[in-house]
Amino acid sequence: MAEQKSIFLTLSGRTNAGKSTLLNALIGEKIASVSSKPQTTRTRITGILTQDQIQYVFIDTPGLHKPKNKLSGHMLKTAEDSTSEADAVLYVIDCTKQLHEQDETMLRNLAQKKIACVILLNKIDLMQDKSRMMPFMLKLENQYHPYAIIPVSASQKDGLNQILQVAGELAQPSVHFFPDDKFTDQPERVLAAEMIREKLLRLLNEEVPHGIAVTIEKMQERQDKDLLDISAVIYCERDSHKGIVIGKNGAMLKKIASSARHDLENFFEIQVNLQCFVKVKQDWRNKETLIRSFGLSE
Ligand SMILES: Nc1nc2c(ncn2[C@@H]2O[C@H](COP(=O)(O)OP(=O)(O)OP(=O)(O)O)[C@@H](O)[C@H]2O)c(=O)[nH]1
Numbered sequence: 001m002a003e004q005k006s007i008f009l010t011l012s013g014r015t016n017a018g019k020s021t022l023l024n025a026l027i028g029e030k031i032a033s034v035s036s037k038p039q040t041t042r043t044r045i046t047g048i049l050t051q052d053q054i055q056y057v058f059i060d061t062p063g064l065h066k067p068k069n070k071l072s073g074h075m076l077k078t079a080e081d082s083t084s085e086a087d088a089v090l091y092v093i094d095c096t097k098q099l100h101e102q103d104e105t106m107l108r109n110l111a112q113k114k115i116a117c118v119i120l121l122n123k124i125d126l127m128q129d130k131s132r133m134m135p136f137m138l139k140l141e142n143q144y145h146p147y148a149i150i151p152v153s154a155s156q157k158d159g160l161n162q163i164l165q166v167a168g169e170l171a172q173p174s175v176h177f178f179p180d181d182k183f184t185d186q187p188e189r190v191l192a193a194e195m196i197r198e199k200l201l202r203l204l205n206e207e208v209p210h211g212i213a214v215t216i217e218k219m220q221e222r223q224d225k226d227l228l229d230i231s232a233v234i235y236c237e238r239d240s241h242k243g244i245v246i247g248k249n250g251a252m253l254k255k256i257a258s259s260a261r262h263d264l265e266n267f268f269e270i271q272v273n274l275q276c277f278v279k280v281k282q283d284w285r286n287k288e289t290l291i292r293s294f295g296l297s298e
């Protein structure tokens with residue numbers, strides 16, 4: 001039998017670069033929320049892929065951003081700490097944007113600490129003129145000496161095999177840390193809460209969804225039929241936001257719940273009865289106890 005290998009890879013990069021889209025594409029399951037709004041991911045999310053003798057463990061992290069409250073301070077710390085704990089970093093850059101100073105600082109630090117870094121230039125599907133990529137790649141190569149630079153499109157699933165090939169070269173002989181059929185370490189309740197939060201991010205405007213946390217109060221299969229009862233609480237940080245989440249005659253909440261139920265049923269492969277309640281916790285993103293009780297600090 002071939003020797004077993006494993007590798008831990010942290011997905012790092014600016015918010016909105018496409019890290020979570022890439023994680024889902026790499027493992028072939030939707031475990032991380034994705035949205036066009038910045039700061040979607042709030043905690044570390046582990047995705048596992050085992051192919052033959054190699055086990056790849058991908059760690060998705062909150063995107064780099066300028067913190068504005070205690071919650072985003074925790075998120076940034078999680079992001080920064082995660083890079084030094086991995087065997088290699090997959091540094092994701094949105095190639096349609098200018099390189100940000102946070103990209104430069106992070107790439108410089110990785111080079112200085114001699115952490116193996118693979119730069120992924122994401123969203124190449126949006127690049128009209130691909131010839132512009134060459135000088136950018138050369139500049140990155142000369143300044144930061146990454147192990148490799150790979151142009152990819154997470155949403156088109158383009159370049160994934162190249163990522164696995166390069167990661168495979170870096171994998172070391174080791175036992176597999178997770179069972180070969182496992183694809184995440186996220187508990188089912190966390191996955192369910194995240195699926196609901198994703199819909200809130202997608203359906204609500206700017207400031208409202210960023211101040212939302214979702215908890216699952218109950219998740220239980222009925223004994224007499226194939227039905228999963230899920231009861232969720234959506235916490236907002238202001239009274240006015242609660243009204244927006246519920247909407248006129250409850251229309252918005254209905255839309256959110258129905259869209260979330262669709263995803264939950266697909267994921268858990270069972271009919272779901274979803275009840276959502278909306279509550280207010282004033283300014284919770286600046287309160288350590290609440291941040292901790294929502295599972296958002298490590
Ligand atoms: N066109 C295009 N869009 C992409 C691609 N990858 C991701 N996106 C979009 O970019 C947006 C951000 O994607 P996410 O995966 O949530 O980004 P992220 O880096 O995880 O963001 P944070 O969690 O905030 O750090 C979403 O609207 C995605 O659909 C890609 O390859 N091409």
Ligand SMILES: [Mg+2]
Nearest residue numbers: 019020040041
């Ligand atoms: Mg993300």
